[in-house]
Amino acid sequence: MMTIEEINKLIADSMFADIGFIDANGSPSIRRVFCTWHKGVGKHLISTNTSSMHVQALLLNPSACLYFENSQVFEGVCFQGKAIVHFEKEYKEKCWKEGDEQYYPKGVTDDNYCIIEFTAENGRYYRYDGIGNITKQEMDIFDQNTEYVDNYDRLADENM
Amino acid sequence: MMTIEEINKLIADSMFADIGFIDANGSPSIRRVFCTWHKGVGKHLISTNTSSMHVQALLLNPSACLYFENSQVFEGVCFQGKAIVHFEKEYKEKCWKEGDEQYYPKGVTDDNYCIIEFTAENGRYYRYDGIGNITKQEMDIFDQNTEYVDNYDRLADENM
Numbered sequence: 001m002m003t004i005e006e007i008n009k010l011i012a013d014s015m016f017a018d019i020g021f022i023d024a025n026g027s028p029s030i031r032r033v034f035c036t037w038h039k040g041v042g043k044h045l046i047s048t049n050t051s052s053m054h055v056q057a058l059l060l061n062p063s064a065c066l067y068f069e070n071s072q073v074f075e076g077v078c079f080q081g082k083a084i085v086h087f088e089k090e091y092k093e094k095c096w097k098e099g100d101e102q103y104y105p106k107g108v109t110d111d112n113y114c115i116i117e118f119t120a121e122n123g124r125y126y127r128y129d130g131i132g133n134i135t136k137q138e139m140d141i142f143d144q145n146t147e148y149v150d151n152y153d154r155l156a157d158e159n160m
Numbered sequence: 161m162m163t164i165e166e167i168n169k170l171i172a173d174s175m176f177a178d179i180g181f182i183d184a185n186g187s188p189s190i191r192r193v194f195c196t197w198h199k200g201v202g203k204h205l206i207s208t209n210t211s212s213m214h215v216q217a218l219l220l221n222p223s224a225c226l227y228f229e230n231s232q233v234f235e236g237v238c239f240q241g242k243a244i245v246h247f248e249k250e251y252k253e254k255c256w257k258e259g260d261e262q263y264y265p266k267g268v269t270d271d272n273y274c275i276i277e278f279t280a281e282n283g284r285y286y287r288y289d290g291i292g293n294i295t296k297q298e299m300d301i302f303d304q305n306t307e308y309v310d311n312y313d314r315l316a317d318e319n320m
Contacts, residue, residue: 016231020180020188027240028180028188030227031286053284067190071176080187124213126191 001130004142007077007123008041011068015155019046019083019118020065023057033116035066036152037095040143041123041134042079046116047095049103050085055114058083066118075127077134079120091115094148161290164302167237167283168201171228175315179206179243179278180225183217193276195226196312197255200303201283201294202239206276207255209263210245215274218243226278235287237294239280251275254308 017035022028031054037045044066048055058064064083069076095115096108104110123134177195182188191214197205204226208215224243229236255275256268264270283294
């Protein structure tokens, strides 16, 4: 069985996650996204294009899931919760990276640049040795006193 | 832009896919599954546990998506469609593998063994050089005269 510390490590060592959402027709859909900003296990930031289909769907229906997995060792965790799209300067400045101008030519205030904040309400993990649930309460306790941290530079260095 | 031949290659070279579904509470969820049985690009078979949460959800609501991706080269394709759970002997015998007894002790007729058949109704691909749609009609033409083929042994050999 996975401990919350092991779930935290799976998340912290992931460069990507899969975001699941429901489109305007009520059909489920998935996109793979860079996901390296985390506040413990329960909150995650994703910088993306406002025009993308998942952002447009999440603006209409914030119900979403975020799935982290490592197929090499047969482990994965699926969080269900809400994805809020932020256009506020504080989020956009926080996540802005050098070089992002290539995606958002107008810079940090580019209307096509936005930040998805996903907040988990429950989680379910899968590992070769067992399946189990993570409650909101367990996440809240584990995440107490944590702040948002970006692991991008560390992961990019490790993968060079 | 990806051609349908390139999409077919992405699928054929994948050991896994992510299946997206909607649970009994109406919330989206994702599971990573082995997905190596394909009939062209439009139909896919997945052998799995009847008791699993995704099967139980799909029995109530067959609306699903299937996502194939290769993060290394920044390409992915998300098919939306229907996932039907088969308990018929023809499907169960077709997909049964030597060694599956470890998961299904009662053998091919084990009630906990079932086959998900996913049929795509539309697709959307993402690659570094562009985004685009695949229609049902394009898939039907491409998949004409194809039969179900399992790539598991080939992929397992290549990854040894």
